[in-house]
Amino acid sequence: MSRFSPYDNNGGSCVAIAGADYCVIASDTRMSTGYNILTRDHSKIYKLADKCILASSGFQADMKALQKLLAARHLIYQHQHNKQMSCPAMGQLLSNTLYYKRFFPYYTFNVLGGLDNEGKGCVYTYDAVGSYERVGYSAQGSGSVLIMPFLDNQLKSPSPLLLPAQV
């Protein structure tokens, strides 16, 4: 008898690359379970604030729940501070939110992309329980192991503040 699992992996990958005054965030749109495709047209990208976009892959139910929670928290922030959240602020909020469920985690592998307070591109990459780091580029999800080496080869630029080298 196989035990009930509260998690499922709906597959897919996300990438984000930070530039001098821009950030590119991308994901595939396949949602699957096991070897079956559930849909070919489901975006993993969600705009949280004017300058902050979340791309997540993993368990779609947890992805959706996380997006809703962060959006609600953003609304509260706007009511309290009279402005939109910055990407670094959202980055910290996401980390705290993920760690909050340290002992029953959100099965989501996130990449947060946007512009920082100085207008420079920023990308934050996370694990499932909120460990995060600001980087120049990152990939998460099933394809990350294939994408990251490609980006490492093409971008050759670990510093988050430099424009990635031209392809």
Add this chain to the structure above:
Amino acid sequence: MFRNQYDTDVTTWSPAGRLFQVEYAMEAVKQGSAAIGLRSKTHVVLACVNKAQSELSSHQRKIFKVDDHIGVAIAGLTADGRVLSRYMRSECINYSFTYESPLPVGRLVVQLADKAQVCTQRSWKRPYGVGLLVAGLDESGAHLYYNCPSGNYFEYQAFAIGSRSQAAKTYLERRFESFNDSSRDELVKDALIAVRETLQGETLKSSICTVAVVGINEDGTNEPFHILDQDAVQKLIDAFEIVKEPATEAPAAAEPEGADGAGASDAAQDPPAPAAADEGAAPMEI
């Protein structure tokens, strides 16, 4: 006012069947500066008088955005108003989170009214000293409600609360029958005229009043609740102030003709979008 032996506590009835503490709370609303609301079939406008305590201080905030489709204007103890606005915002966020759709205005006002009623039936509490004009849009159309400290609420076509609101109410009573079919701009103009009525001769300037609108545009897109920019309000004031408000019918129609050409054509042809476009970057500009 009344000094008697039945007004010490909100849980004491008077022999005439009145709760004096609740009535005193309603007095607090009457002492606050005026707030006015009017609605048409598609839009609701809130306007209020914003007097600063002194030249050195900032103006008291009396209009709050609760959600994209709901806003509230308060009169009375503004601190109580702020707390209730926070409650309303939180209710809207929680409802949207659970149901992925906007909280119907009628539901929100009932929750607010029930919250106010609790304070009229607990000996360790006091009634909220603030009246709220709740303006909102939902599937059943545009709505304007008035919530009182007593826990009662009523729906209105147009209403005014606060000090010297009777002057505004008199103006609104004359004109309310035409509001349902008014355009957004006519409604804003009527709101400004009603505010002017409460000023009793003082000049109406955009620095002492605040106007907010929520509605559905003719093309079906929503106009989310937002406070109009000061410059936009001043332009509208200038457009109708030049001709003194005629005592009888169609003051809104008469004024553009009589007013300065440029100002009038601006106001008359103002499509719904520009007021929102006038806004600065702050999304929750309150």
